[in-house]
Amino acid sequence: MTSKQFQPEWMSPPGATIGDILEQRNLSREEFAENTGYSLDRVDRLLSGRLTITEDVAEVLQKLLGGSAEFWLSREDQYRDDIAHLQSKGDLSAARAWLSELPVRDMKKFGWVKIADNDLNSNLAACLQFFGVANVSEWRTKYRGMMSAVSFRTSLSFESQPGPVLSWLRYGELKAAEVDCEPWNAKTFRSALPKIRKLTRNRDPNSFLPILKKICAEGGVGLVIARAPTGCHASGATRFIANNKAMILLSFRYLSDDQFWFTFFHEAGHLLLHSHKALFIEDGSDVNQDEESQANHFSEDILVPSEFKQAVMDVPLTKLAIIKFAVKLGISRGILVGQLQHMKRLAPNQLNWLKKRFNWAQIATD
Numbered sequence: 001m002t003s004k005q006f007q008p009e010w011m012s013p014p015g016a017t018i019g020d021i022l023e024q025r026n027l028s029r030e031e032f033a034e035n036t037g038y039s040l041d042r043v044d045r046l047l048s049g050r051l052t053i054t055e056d057v058a059e060v061l062q063k064l065l066g067g068s069a070e071f072w073l074s075r076e077d078q079y080r081d082d083i084a085h086l087q088s089k090g091d092l093s094a095a096r097a098w099l100s101e102l103p104v105r106d107m108k109k110f111g112w113v114k115i116a117d118n119d120l121n122s123n124l125a126a127c128l129q130f131f132g133v134a135n136v137s138e139w140r141t142k143y144r145g146m147m148s149a150v151s152f153r154t155s156l157s158f159e160s161q162p163g164p165v166l167s168w169l170r171y172g173e174l175k176a177a178e179v180d181c182e183p184w185n186a187k188t189f190r191s192a193l194p195k196i197r198k199l200t201r202n203r204d205p206n207s208f209l210p211i212l213k214k215i216c217a218e219g220g221v222g223l224v225i226a227r228a229p230t231g232c233h234a235s236g237a238t239r240f241i242a243n244n245k246a247m248i249l250l251s252f253r254y255l256s257d258d259q260f261w262f263t264f265f266h267e268a269g270h271l272l273l274h275s276h277k278a279l280f281i282e283d284g285s286d287v288n289q290d291e292e293s294q295a296n297h298f299s300e301d302i303l304v305p306s307e308f309k310q311a312v313m314d315v316p317l318t319k320l321a322i323i324k325f326a327v328k329l330g331i332s333r334g335i336l337v338g339q340l341q342h343m344k345r346l347a348p349n350q351l352n353w354l355k356k357r358f359n360w361a362q363i364a365t366d
Contacts, residue, residue, distance in 0.1 A: 012082075012134075013049025013125050014075040021065050036060055044114050048122040049079060083121055095124045098136045101163035102127060103229035110227060110365075112171050131170055146279065164231030165281065172249035173241050175366040176222030179213070183244040189219030190272055193265070193302055200261050200303075200331045203356045205363045212264075221246045221271065224366045228253060236263040236282040238270040246271050252363055257356035258338030261331075262299050269298030303331055304339055312339060317346060322354065332356060 022032055033043045045051035053061070053076035058069035104123060107113045113126040133139045143166055182188070192215050202208040209225065216223040222241070228234055228251040235253040240246050248267045252260060263282060270280045274291050282292075304312055308329060315325045317340070326333040334355030340346040 013047075013079050013122075014053055014072060015047035015049050016125070016129065017075060018061070018065065019047055032064075035064055048114060048119075049125055050119055050122045052076060052080075095136055096120060098139070099123055099127060101161075102167055103164040103231055106164075106229035107167060110171075110229070112167070130167075161231040164229045165234060165283070168226060168228050168232045168234065168251070169237060169239075169249065169279075169281075171226050172224045172237065172247060173239075175224045175226065176241055176245070176247035176249070179217055179222035179224075181217045181220050181222055181245055184220030184240070184246055186219075186272055189216070189221060189268070192216075192219055193268060196264075197302060198330060200257065200335055203257070203332070205358060209364060216248065220244060221248055223247075224249045225252065225363065227251060227360065227365055234281050234283040235259065236267045238267040238280045239278070240276045243276075246276075252358060252360075255358045255360075256338075256352075257332050257334040257358070260358070261335055262303065262338065265299035265302045266295045268302075269295035273298060300339070300342075303335055304329065312336070313343065313345070315340075317351075319351070319354065322351070 018032075022029070027035075029040065029043050029047070032038075033040050036043070038046070042051060046053075046057070051057070053072050055069065055073065058072040058076075061067065061072045062069045099120070104113075104115070104127065107127070107130070108115050113130050115123045115126040128134065128136075128139070131139055131143075133142055146166060146169070196212060196215055199208045199212055213223045222245060224247065226249060232251075233253065235251055237249040238247065248264070248271070250260065250263060250267070254260070266282065267280070270278075270291065273294055274280070278291075280291065280295070311325070315321055322336055322340075323333050326336040329336065337346065337351050337354045341348055341350070
């Protein structure tokens with residue numbers, strides 16, 4: 001009999017083990033840095049695998065986290081051996097190609113991952129951890145169905161790219177999973193929509209977003225606001241991340257109140273009208289045209305109830321008349337302008353100054 005040495009097709013830095021222990025003990029990286037006497041930068045390099053565990057570092061880990069110094073040194077040696085193995089097999093070439101599909105720079109900029117710009121190994125480890133997979137092959141298997149759906153959609157719009165869209169969706173799922181929600185209840189969520197509609201007149205995102213998230217959570221919906229990375233032109237997405245928990249993901253893509261609220265109620269329509277097994281992405285494509293049309297009508301009917309439709313068609317197209325009628329409707333003037341543009345009563349460039357324009361400094365993203 002001959003023994004064969006285990007050669008993994010993936011790699012995990014010792015920092016992953018350190019991170020797991022910190023999470024189990026509810027210790028932040030700042031507290032860990034304070035306890036070790038290390039700078040936050042040194043802690044980040046340790047967690048990402050960019051800092052080699054020497055005997056001194058191993059002794060510190062033994063003292064603070066447990067495990068022998070020999071364990072941590074062995075963990076470091078295994079990690080370096082795994083890197084060498086992957087390099088020898090050319091797997092890092094595939095990893096490099098995979099990373100080129102992802103919006104790595106924006107993922108770092110937005111704080112989704114902590115990585116070094118030009119360090120392939122730490123970039124790979126961080127992105128694999130972000131997606132919750134051990135290697136690129138597992139990622140492609142796990143996300144094959146979603147990748148196909150995204151590719152099919154985005155090939156029609158020629159705007160979004162699958163990698164950035166999947167990254168944005170993954171971030172949304174991670175944050176939605178953290179939201180403390182009641183179990184999904186369609187009746188509760190639907191009955192809350194009139195209350196949510198009143199928030200459209202609030203012009204401060206830092207004021208209305210916490211209220212909106214709380215109301216959604218009471219109906220079983222984790223609402224996440226996340227800026228879309230380069231290559232992702234989606235304004236919203238909806239899916240059930242568990243049998244009793246839904247996610248609405250919004251990007252504030254157009255940074256105007258009419259687009260934001262129309263997209264929110266559009267996504268709400270998907271949750272209430274369509275399959276809980278489906279993924280809906282608003283990216284300008286024509287996929288699922290029937291479902292998108294139904295969600296559009298749902299949003300329109302929430303914003304402008306049927307009894308006001310004719311009055312909207314008759315309202316004078318002046319600043320004062322629009323402002324007064326928006327007050328009567330109980331919605332923002334910007335939403336009314338957006339609806340008048342949709343009805344072709346106003347051109348796309350008319351009266352846009354009545355819309356509330358947001359900027360990213362105003363918006364507290366998740």
